[in-house]
Amino acid sequence: MISKLQKSLTDIRCSHAARALEEILHQSNANDDSNAEFLVKLLDCEIYHRNQNRLKLQYRRAFLPCDKDLESFDFSFQTSISKRQVNSWLDFIWLDNRENKLLLGPSGVGKTHLAIGLARKALLKGYKVRYFSMDELVDEMILKEAEGTWKDWLKKLLKHDLIILDELGYLPIDHRYTHLFFQFINSCYEYRSIVLTSNKMPNQWGRYFGDESAAMAILDRLMHHAEVIVLNGDSYRLKDKLDTLRQASEKFPDSSFPLRSKKLSDSQQS
Numbered sequence: 001m002i003s004k005l006q007k008s009l010t011d012i013r014c015s016h017a018a019r020a021l022e023e024i025l026h027q028s029n030a031n032d033d034s035n036a037e038f039l040v041k042l043l044d045c046e047i048y049h050r051n052q053n054r055l056k057l058q059y060r061r062a063f064l065p066c067d068k069d070l071e072s073f074d075f076s077f078q079t080s081i082s083k084r085q086v087n088s089w090l091d092f093i094w095l096d097n098r099e100n101k102l103l104l105g106p107s108g109v110g111k112t113h114l115a116i117g118l119a120r121k122a123l124l125k126g127y128k129v130r131y132f133s134m135d136e137l138v139d140e141m142i143l144k145e146a147e148g149t150w151k152d153w154l155k156k157l158l159k160h161d162l163i164i165l166d167e168l169g170y171l172p173i174d175h176r177y178t179h180l181f182f183q184f185i186n187s188c189y190e191y192r193s194i195v196l197t198s199n200k201m202p203n204q205w206g207r208y209f210g211d212e213s214a215a216m217a218i219l220d221r222l223m224h225h226a227e228v229i230v231l232n233g234d235s236y237r238l239k240d241k242l243d244t245l246r247q248a249s250e251k252f253p254d255s256s257f258p259l260r261s262k263k264l265s266d267s268q269q270s
């Protein structure tokens with residue numbers, strides 16, 4: 001009887017339930033469950049595993065470069081943003097409203113960490129997410145245009161609810177392709193949400209894109225429905241090295257280190 005039931009479950013594509021059948025049956029017998037209770041447990045098992053598999057697939061399709069989460073973000077080190085502010089984003093109303101988040105600031109202040117942490121939460125909520133670093137996005141756009149598949153590619157990309165665009169400004173962009181980037185931003189405008197991270201302040205975008213009016217048009221669309229967060233402070237990457245660097249700067253007062261540490265600049269002045 002059990003193997004017949006397992007086969008039927010497999011035939012109707014409930015393979016998780018088929019695999020767990022014996023165990024659930026055993027548990028239900030031990031608990032004296034009713035038939036309905038047994039059936040609920042069996043279906044819950046199938047649904048749970050399907051959801052888990054869907055989530056794993058969406059994670060893979062998001063192409064996140066690493067596993068950063070919001071729980072490991074140290075808000076006492078990065079005080080330009082509060083935990084309460086980030087938690088308030090987790091209802092994802094801004095995403096449903098097609099709004100953007102722009103995380104701006106120098107290297108190492110946690111922009112990518114926050115963006116990926118947010119992406120993971122969105123995935124858990126069932127949103128479709130796609131991550132690109134700016135150079136990956138531009139390379140892909142150039143390739144798709146050369147192949148003549150740009151429009152199809154864009155259409156497919158716009159099926160995602162959230163696009164993470166990381167590290168705009170770190171590497172120079174070939175100005176011949178600024179127009180492709182504009183088209184991409186224009187297609188997302190009021191239609192899809194973007195979380196963008198950049199080390200360039202908006203007044204530097206004209207030079208970055210090699211075209212003031214294109215940069216304005218891009219910024220205009222990105223910022224219209226957006227929250228802009230400027231993260232300041234020292235690089236978290238250098239957190240444990242600050243004391244060493246401070247000692248070095250005391251020893252060699254003429255050398256200038258590229259640090260914004262208050263502690264360091266204080267000690268340089270004294």
Ligand code: ADP
Binds near residue numbers: 068077109236
């Ligand atoms: P950015 O994108 O601003 O250059 P990242 O987000 O890549 O910086 O951060 C650099 C490294 O420091 C990463 O490993 C990140 O996880 C870590 N990091 C940065 N800020 C924090 C923070 N406030 N709490 C915990 N880890 C942090």
Ligand code: MG
Binds near residue numbers: 167
């Ligand atoms: Mg980064």
